[in-house]
Amino acid sequence: RRLVIDPIAPLIYGGSPDDVLYVREFLREMVFAIERVGSLTTVLTSEIPTGSKQLSRFGVEEFLASGIIVLNIYEVRGEILRVMYVRKARWAPARPTKFVFDIEPGRGIVIKGLLKDFI
Incomplete structure (x- = not known):
């Protein structure tokens, strides 16, 4: 079983995307909720802003990713x-x-x- 969310940005824009603590907590809770389902491969996509050295749009997604x-x-x-x-x-x-x-x-x-x- 697989779950793909492409991209995750629209989910985050429901709150305050400029608030790093909000984004980190939102993503952490989402990842934990998905993990509780069990036996599920999850793919989340996040764009990198053009010309950026970041690994993700919000700068926190990579810390939660496997x-x-x-x-x-x-x-x-x-x-x-x-x-x-x-x-x-x-x-x-x-x-x-x-x-x-x-x-x-x-x-x-x-x-x-x-x-x-x-x-």
């Missing part, structure tokens, strides 16, 4: 590349290796290789 996959876009020699890397994987080793990927009809996300091989 795993973080960062998606980005790079331009290499005039070609646009989709890039991903695992930033955090609780209870598992995660080397921050950047991979180029495509989204293909009928297949979904397909890893094309290491970013360093495309540069």
Whole structure:
């Protein structure tokens, strides 16, 4: 069983998104409520503001997450590349290796290789 919330921002905007304590408590309570359901894989998405060094929109989501996959876009020699890397994987080793990927009809996300091989 899976639950996907894409993105989480509209849920938070019901309160006070500028109040870090509110956002952190709201997300913590939501995560705990989902965990109480049990046996459920949950995926929450959060955009990163363009040009930001943050890992999430509100700056607190990553502390509650068990795993973080960062998606980005790079331009290499005039070609646009989709890039991903695992930033955090609780209870598992995660080397921050950047991979180029495509989204293909009928297949979904397909890893094309290491970013360093495309540069």
